[in-house]
Amino acid sequence: MSAPSKTMPRARTGRTAPDRRSRHEGTPAARYTALAVLVVGSVVFVYPFLWMIATALRTPEGVSSGGIALWPVQWRWSNFSSGLDSFPFWRYFRNSLLSTLVPVVAVVYSSSLVGFAFARIRARGSHVLFGIVLATLLLPQEVTIVPQFILFKNLDMMNTLWPIIVPTFFGSAFFIFLFRQFYLRLPESLTDAAILDGAGWFRIWWSVYLPLSRPVLIATAVLQFMSYWNNFFQAAIYITDDKWKTLPLALAGFQSVNGTNTPLLMATTVVVTLPCVLIFFLAQRHIIGGISFSGNK
Amino acid sequence: MSEIVKGLESLLAGFHLDVALQPIVAFVIMMAVVFGLLGAAMWLAVRRRWIGRATAAFWLFVSPWIVGFLLFTGGPMVYSLVLSFTHWDLLSPARFAGLANYRQALHDPDVGQAVKVTLLYAVLSVPAQTVLSLAVALLMNVKVSGIHVFRTIWYLPSLVSGVAQTVLFIWVFNPEHGLVNGVLRLLGVEGPKWLFDPDWALPAVVIMSLWTVGGNMIIYLAGLQDIPSELYEAAALDGAGRLRVLWNITIPQISPVIFFNVVTGLIYAMQTFTQGYVITQNGGGPSNSLLFYVVYLYQNAFKFFQMGYASALAWILFLMIMVLTAVVFRGSSFWVYYESQRPQEGRRRVRAK
Numbered sequence: 241m242s243a244p245s246k247t248m249p250r251a252r253t254g255r256t257a258p259d260r261r262s263r264h265e266g267t268p269a270a271r272y273t274a275l276a277v278l279v280v281g282s283v284v285f286v287y288p289f290l291w292m293i294a295t296a297l298r299t300p301e302g303v304s305s306g307g308i309a310l311w312p313v314q315w316r317w318s319n320f321s322s323g324l325d326s327f328p329f330w331r332y333f334r335n336s337l338l339s340t341l342v343p344v345v346a347v348v349y350s351s352s353l354v355g356f357a358f359a360r361i362r363a364r365g366s367h368v369l370f371g372i373v374l375a376t377l378l379l380p381q382e383v384t385i386v387p388q389f390i391l392f393k394n395l396d397m398m399n400t401l402w403p404i405i406v407p408t409f410f411g412s413a414f415f416i417f418l419f420r421q422f423y424l425r426l427p428e429s430l431t432d433a434a435i436l437d438g439a440g441w442f443r444i445w446w447s448v449y450l451p452l453s454r455p456v457l458i459a460t461a462v463l464q465f466m467s468y469w470n471n472f473f474q475a476a477i478y479i480t481d482d483k484w485k486t487l488p489l490a491l492a493g494f495q496s497v498n499g500t501n502t503p504l505l506m507a508t509t510v511v512v513t514l515p516c517v518l519i520f521f522l523a524q525r526h527i528i529g530g531i532s533f534s535g536n537k
Numbered sequence: 538m539s540e541i542v543k544g545l546e547s548l549l550a551g552f553h554l555d556v557a558l559q560p561i562v563a564f565v566i567m568m569a570v571v572f573g574l575l576g577a578a579m580w581l582a583v584r585r586r587w588i589g590r591a592t593a594a595f596w597l598f599v600s601p602w603i604v605g606f607l608l609f610t611g612g613p614m615v616y617s618l619v620l621s622f623t624h625w626d627l628l629s630p631a632r633f634a635g636l637a638n639y640r641q642a643l644h645d646p647d648v649g650q651a652v653k654v655t656l657l658y659a660v661l662s663v664p665a666q667t668v669l670s671l672a673v674a675l676l677m678n679v680k681v682s683g684i685h686v687f688r689t690i691w692y693l694p695s696l697v698s699g700v701a702q703t704v705l706f707i708w709v710f711n712p713e714h715g716l717v718n719g720v721l722r723l724l725g726v727e728g729p730k731w732l733f734d735p736d737w738a739l740p741a742v743v744i745m746s747l748w749t750v751g752g753n754m755i756i757y758l759a760g761l762q763d764i765p766s767e768l769y770e771a772a773a774l775d776g777a778g779r780l781r782v783l784w785n786i787t788i789p790q791i792s793p794v795i796f797f798n799v800v801t802g803l804i805y806a807m808q809t810f811t812q813g814y815v816i817t818q819n820g821g822g823p824s825n826s827l828l829f830y831v832v833y834l835y836q837n838a839f840k841f842f843q844m845g846y847a848s849a850l851a852w853i854l855f856l857m858i859m860v861l862t863a864v865v866f867r868g869s870s871f872w873v874y875y876e877s878q879r880p881q882e883g884r885r886r887v888r889a890k
Contacts, residue, residue, distance in 0.1 A: 270779070274679065277676060278676050281673065281691070282690045282691065285690060285693075286693065288709050288716060289694060303714055308719035308720060308723075350601050353598055354599050354601060354602045357599050361595040361598065362591060363591060363595035364592065366595060369599065372606070376606065376610055379610065379855075380807070380808055380854060380855055381808070382808065382854055383613075383614055383851045383852065383854075384609065384613035384614060384617060385838070385851070386617055386838050386847050387612070387616040387848075388609060390616075390627075391608070394539040394542060395539075395563075396539075396542055396546065396559070396560040396563075397564075400557070402564075406561075407608075409601070410601045410602060410605020410606075411601055411602045411605060413602075440594075441591070441598070445598075470698050470699035472810070472814075473811070473831075473835075476835070477839055488699055488701070491700045491701065491704055492703075492704070492814075492815045492818060502708060502714075505708070506708065509697075509701050509704050509705055512700075512701050513696060513701050516697075517693070517696050524689075
C-alpha cells in the first residue's frame, strides 16, 4: 500500500489544510480496484436475473442447447402468452391483486391513525402501550399461527382471502412505528393551530397530518405491497381451493401441473416479479426518504 | 364463538346475502358491536368527567391496534400456550396432555434434524450476508457518477423474493442445464447435484440467500453516509492508514447498524419456510436435508392436524429465538458503539468537578 506514505507527510507539514481527498475516498488506484470489484460483482448478481428472462424466451429444446448464454437464440415471445394460458393465470392474478391492494390501503390508514395517536395525543399509559407495540415486532408469527388458523376456521373464513386481508385493518406494529417516528418530526405547533381553529382530533389527523405524511405513506404502501405480493406462508395455510389461490401459491405448484417446461415456468416467474420491479422503479426515491428511525427533528 | 358466527350467517342468509360474503359481513357486524361499545364507554367517561377528551381520543385512536392485538397476537399467544399442553386433532375434543408434547419434541428425530438444519442455515447465512452486504456497501460508498446504477443492479435481485426466487434458483442449481454447473463446466469442474444432493442442498440455499443482500446493503449505505466526515479528516491528519480508518472509525460508527441487521437477520433466518417448502415440494432436499423447523411445524399443524404438538413446537422455536437474540444482545456490549454514550460520560465528569 503506497497510499499512507504519500499523504502522511503532507498531512503533518501542511496542518492548515486537511487533505481534501479524504482517506475513505482513497487513491485513484484503490478507486479503480473498487470499481473493478463492483463491476465483476454486478455481473454475477444481475446474471441470474437476465438469464431468467433469456430462458423464458427459449423453446423447451433450446433450454439444453442455449445453456448459460444470455442470448435466448429463439426469441419465443409466445412463451409468455402460453405460460399465462397454461393455467388460470388471470384468476390467480386477480386473487393476488385483491389480497395485496386491499391490505395496502387498510394498513396505511390504520397504522397512520394509531401512529398519530402515539406521536401527538398525550395520555397516561401511552408509553407502556407503545412498548408493547414494539415488543410484538420480536414475536415470531409461528407462535400465533395455530390459534389464528382456529380463529379463522371458527369465523368460517377457510379457503377465502379474508384471513390474509382482515388483520391488516388493525394496523401493523412496524408501520405504526414508522408513522409515529415521522409524525414526531413534524412541528407540534401544527396541532396547536388546528385546536385553536376548533378542529377535533380526528380532523387534525385527517386534514393536517395525513396529507403531510406522503413520504412515509408511499414507503409503507410499497413495503406492504412487496411483502403481500410475495406472501406465501399465510396463503399456503388458508387456501387449498384452486378458486382462491394466489400467484406465489400457483407458482409453487406449477411443476406438478405442467411438468418441467422450464421456459414456461421462467416466463411465469418473470411476469410474477414484474409488478415489484415496476413499483420499485416508480417509487425508488421515496423508499429511502420515507424511512427514518430517529424521532429527532 | 363459532355459534355466534353460524347464527349471524343464517340471519344474513335470510336477507339473501351472497354466501361468499356472509363470513365477512358477520365479522364486520361483530366488530361494529365491539367498537360501538368502546365508543359508547368513552363517550360516557368523558360526559361524567372521569377522563379528559384527549385521553378518550387516544384510546379510541389506538383501539384498532388493541382489538387487533387481542384477536391476532395476545389472545392467540395465551391460547397457543394452553394448546401446547393438550392433544388436539380438531375432530375430537382436546385432551389435557401435560408436558407430553414437549417430551415428544425432545425425542422426535425429525425435530432434531429440523433444529440442525435451521441453526446451521442461520449460522452460515447471517454472517455471510453481513460480511457481503457490508463489504459491498463500503465499496459503493464513493462519490462517483454512475454509482447509483450499481446500487440499482445490486438491489434488483431483492425484488425477486419468496417463491419466485426459489423457483428461479431451482433452475439455476439444476444439475444438467443450470447456470451454476454450466459455469463450473466451463472451468472444467463437474459440479454437485446441489438441491438434489443431501450434502449440498443446504449450502445451495445459503448461496441463494446471498443473492438478495441488496436490502441490507441499502441500510448499511445509509449508515455509512451518516458518519461525520470530520472523523475521517481527523484520522487523515493523524496519518492513519486505510485499514486503521476502517477498523477504528468506520466499523465502530456503523456497529449499531450491523447489530440491527444481525438481530433481525437471525430472527428471520430461524423462521425460514418458503425455500425449504417449495424446493422439497419440487423434488429437492432429499433425506430431510431442507427440513426447516417452520416447515416441520407447518406439516404438523396443517397436514397432520396435531394442533397441540404444533403449538409446543412453536413455543420451542420462540424460546430458541429468544435465547439466540439474548446471546447476541449480551455480546453486543463488546463491539457495538453508541455515539450517545460518550457525551454523557463527559457531562458526568464535568458535574463531578
